[in-house]
Amino acid sequence: MKYKSQKVAYWFFALSMLLLSLQIVYGFIMGFAHMGMDGLHSVIPFNTARAVHTNLLVVWLLSGFMGAAYYIIPEEAQHELVNVKLAYIQLITLALVGVVAIVGYHFNYWEGRKFLEIPRPLDWLVVVNVLTFLGLIVTTLFKGKKRTTTSLVLTMGLVFAALLYLPGMIWFDNQTMDSFFRWWVVHLWVEGVWELIMGGILAYLLIKITGVDREVIEKWLYVIVGLTFISGILGTGHHYYYIGVGKVWLIVGGIFSALEPLAFLGMALFAISMYRKGEKKHPNKIALSWTLGTAIVSFVGAGLLGLAHTLPQVNMYTHGTLVTAMHGHLAFWGAYAMIVLAIISYTMPNMTGRKLFDTTTGLLAFWLSNIGMLGMTVAFGVAGVAQVYLERKVGLEFGDVQKEIQVHFFILVTCATLFTTGIICYIVEFVKYGRPTDEALEIENN
Amino acid sequence: MLSKSQARFFFMGGTIVTFAIFLGLSWNSLSNEVPKRTHEENLTPQVIRGKQIWESNNCMGCHTILGEGAYYAPELTKVYDRRGEAYIKAALMSKTPWSPRGRKMVAYAFSEEKADDVVAFLKWIGEVDLNGFPPKPDLKK
Numbered sequence: 077m078k079y080k081s082q083k084v085a086y087w088f089f090a091l092s093m094l095l096l097s098l099q100i101v102y103g104f105i106m107g108f109a110h111m112g113m114d115g116l117h118s119v120i121p122f123n124t125a126r127a128v129h130t131n132l133l134v135v136w137l138l139s140g141f142m143g144a145a146y147y148i149i150p151e152e153a154q155h156e157l158v159n160v161k162l163a164y165i166q167l168i169t170l171a172l173v174g175v176v177a178i179v180g181y182h183f184n185y186w187e188g189r190k191f192l193e194i195p196r197p198l199d200w201l202v203v204v205n206v207l208t209f210l211g212l213i214v215t216t217l218f219k220g221k222k223r224t225t226t227s228l229v230l231t232m233g234l235v236f237a238a239l240l241y242l243p244g245m246i247w248f249d250n251q252t253m254d255s256f257f258r259w260w261v262v263h264l265w266v267e268g269v270w271e272l273i274m275g276g277i278l279a280y281l282l283i284k285i286t287g288v289d290r291e292v293i294e295k296w297l298y299v300i301v302g303l304t305f306i307s308g309i310l311g312t313g314h315h316y317y318y319i320g321v322g323k324v325w326l327i328v329g330g331i332f333s334a335l336e337p338l339a340f341l342g343m344a345l346f347a348i349s350m351y352r353k354g355e356k357k358h359p360n361k362i363a364l365s366w367t368l369g370t371a372i373v374s375f376v377g378a379g380l381l382g383l384a385h386t387l388p389q390v391n392m393y394t395h396g397t398l399v400t401a402m403h404g405h406l407a408f409w410g411a412y413a414m415i416v417l418a419i420i421s422y423t424m425p426n427m428t429g430r431k432l433f434d435t436t437t438g439l440l441a442f443w444l445s446n447i448g449m450l451g452m453t454v455a456f457g458v459a460g461v462a463q464v465y466l467e468r469k470v471g472l473e474f475g476d477v478q479k480e481i482q483v484h485f486f487i488l489v490t491c492a493t494l495f496t497t498g499i500i501c502y503i504v505e506f507v508k509y510g511r512p513t514d515e516a517l518e519i520e521n522n
Numbered sequence: 523m524l525s526k527s528q529a530r531f532f533f534m535g536g537t538i539v540t541f542a543i544f545l546g547l548s549w550n551s552l553s554n555e556v557p558k559r560t561h562e563e564n565l566t567p568q569v570i571r572g573k574q575i576w577e578s579n580n581c582m583g584c585h586t587i588l589g590e591g592a593y594y595a596p597e598l599t600k601v602y603d604r605r606g607e608a609y610i611k612a613a614l615m616s617k618t619p620w621s622p623r624g625r626k627m628v629a630y631a632f633s634e635e636k637a638d639d640v641v642a643f644l645k646w647i648g649e650v651d652l653n654g655f656p657p658k659p660d661l662k663k
Contacts, residue, residue: 109594114626117619121628122594123583181580188580190591225526249570251647252560253552255588295526302533309540313547318655319588322555324547326653332540392657396589396597463593471659474596475623 077426079150081157083512086427087167088143089420093503095136095174096413100496102129107492110478110485120182127181127193133408134191135174140416141270142170142209144277145230147423149213152227152280153220158212166208173201189254191262192244199245206238225294226283229301230276236269252320259315266412267308267336267378274374274415275301275343281367281422282347286354293350300342307335314386318395326388333386337379340411347371360425362438366418369446373414377406377453393468398481399460406453417502424509429516432509441501448495452488459484559651572643575636584627587647589655595627597656602641602648610644611637 077083105116105125114122150157157163177194180186186193194202217223217231244261248254279297283290313329347368358364381403385394394400421438425431432438459481466477556562576582582591585598601610612620614637619626632640 106594112624117626121584121626123580123592123628126583126592126594127580184579186578186580188577188582190582193580193583225530249565249573250556250560250562251573251588251643252556252650254573255590256548256552256556291526295524295529298526298529298533299524302529302536305533306536306540309537309544310547312544316551318652319590320556320560320650320652321551322559323653325551328547392655395655396586396591396593398593401593465661467659468657469659469661471662473623475625478625479623 077423077512077516078154079156080514080517081160081163082147082150082423083427083514084157084160084163084167085143085147085423086512087164088139088146089423089506091167091171092136092140092143092416092420093506095132095139096499097503098178099129099132099136100492100499102126102132103492104489104496107485107489111482111489112479123188124181127186127188128178130191131177131181131193132174133413135170137408137412137416139167139170140419141234141273141277142166144273144416144419145209145213145234147419147427148230148277148280149216149227150220152222152224153217154222155216155220158215158219162208163212166205166212169201169205169208173198173205189244189258192258196245199241203238203241206241210235210238224290225297226276226279226290229272229279229297233269233272233274233276236272237265240264240269255319256316256321259312263312263315264309266408267311268305270412271304271308271339272301274370274411275304277415277419278343278347278367278371281363281418282350282354284422285358285360285364285367286350287357288350288354296342296346296350300339300346303335303342304339307332307339311336311386314388314391317388317391330386330388334383336386337375337383340375340379344371344375359431359433360422361434362442363418363422365439365442366414366421369442370410370414370418373406373410373446375410377403377408377410381406381453393464394460397460397463397468398456399464402453402456402460405456406449409449420506424506427512427516428509429513430509432505435505437501437508438505441498441505443498444501445495445498448491448493448498451491452495455484455488455491459488561646561649564646564649566642568639568642569646570643572639572641572646575632575640576643579628579630588650588652595625598644598647599650599652600648600656602645607641607645610641614640 102125105120106122106129109122146157146163177198185195187195213231213234217227240261243257246257275297279293282288283293310328311333313325314333316325316329351368385391385399462481463477466472466480467474584592584595587598613627614630614632616629617631619629621627
């Protein structure tokens with residue numbers, strides 16, 4: 077850590093850890109409900125658990141991205157964050173809006189639009205919050221001595237993410253229009269600008285951990301984010317196959333979304349080759365594992381498993397089944413959860429001055445969570461494929477099919493327990509590091 | 523070998539070109555295709571009220587519509603054809619959780635008028651041209 081203000085990141089990461097824990101609790105509620113154990117139905121019905129589960133994911137990832145930006149931007153720009161107090165106010169208001177939204181979901185206060193359930197009045201508070209955040213980041217960047225490619229790509233990702241939130245706030249009477257613009261937010265976030273954020277954080281980590289020349293890393297960063305946008309923007313078409321727009325999207329969406337894995341393949345090859353090229357001297361092996369892990373698992377989860385059902389001929393049958401949940405889980409885990417856990421693992425020793433590298437708990441966290449999540453993905457996949465055949469090919473009733481596939485949710489919950497053990501280990505490590513301290517500045521400078 | 527400025531050009535150029543194509547295609551879809559395929563003339567105030575009820579109760583949190591939503595409860599795009607008005611109204615107006623095959627739905631206990639609004643919305647959505655979705659079960663004997 078080179079600048080005092082980088083410590084702000086710690087509190088954003090702490091918020092992430094808290095919300096991640098809650099997210100897992102609601103995941104279990106849904107897993108058990110799918111198994112037929114819906115004892116909580118009258119208090120937390122499935123639609124509440126579902127909205128809380130996905131919204132907590134979005135908020136903890138955003139909080140992680142914000143923390144990453146507060147840590148990376150001052151260091152890259154070589155300038156203290158312009159207003160630390162405002163950053164703390166932004167953190168608290170982010171947490172408050174999140175809490176109000178989540179509590180509201182338990183009292184039927186929401187708008188039922190998948191992933192964008194936050195009611196519109198609260199949307200405006202989100203906008204103000206994100207503008208405050210962007211204001212702080214952009215001013216710091218422009219007051220700083222340097223504007224590196226890494227920091228520009230990261231900032232660009234954050235700014236575009238904010239802009240793309242707006243189409244989701246418009247009211248449409250027509251469900252098709254509603255869905256069309258909802259994907260401008262959801263798809264262009266996760267298969268577009270969030271990859272810029274991920275690429276920016278990944279490039280920063282690789283520069284720090286491998287010691288490879290910045291010019292080389294940043295050149296490939298441009299190529300990767302270029303591939304992301306070229307495939308991902310028109311790849312939005314894979315959400316437009318069957319929602320009431322024309323057949324042109326079957327062709328455009330099919331071709332371009334089939335190219336989407338290229339960006340993730342690029343990301344994986346990039347991380348591995350930079351690691352091989354580098355000095356391998358950096359002591360923080362746990363952060364290295366998460367960094368290489370995110371690049372590889374995102375290729376499998378987001379790239380390959382996405383490709384598995386992105387062609388219109390396949391998607392006709394898998395659209396709206398558990399196959400989507402299979403892809404969704406490994407994609408979000410690999411691409412976004414793991415990059416946030418990577419940046420936390422890298423920054424914690426620097427912020428606190430405690431060098432807890434290579435601990436058993438840290439290694440357990442990495443392997444248990446990854447193996448658990450892979451098992452969950454397989455369980456979802458098996459349940460999903462069985463559902464597709466029984467319901468969409470053979471024509472059995474939805475409810476009868478759900479009974480047939482209940483057993484796979486037992487495996488899901490078992491693997492989720494393994495996953496949760498891994499996350500508990502991660503959080504134990506996080507707590508063991510303690511609070512950030514100014515003394516860490518001197519340790520770094522010596 | 524590729525230089526950094528060429529890489530930047532690839533990124534900026536690729537983004538601008540594909541985004542321009544995306545905007546063009548979107549414009550075409552929204553102005554020419556959507557009004558016809560969704561029969562926009564049938565979007566009565568009742569259908570719109572139905573959509574509001576659909577959203578304010580987060581029906582998508584369990585069901586899918588147009589294949590979008592959660593996978594806990596049946597896909598409802600063609601439910602009007604499949605089940606008919608009376609069945610849908612019974613599910614919506616039920617004072618105890620509707621659970622035909624064991625899985626429970628929230629007991630909304632809607633008034634007749636609200637249930638009619640939702641039915642109108644579901645009838646409208648069933649008539650949208652969806653390029654053949656949902657598929658006909660082709661292994662069914």
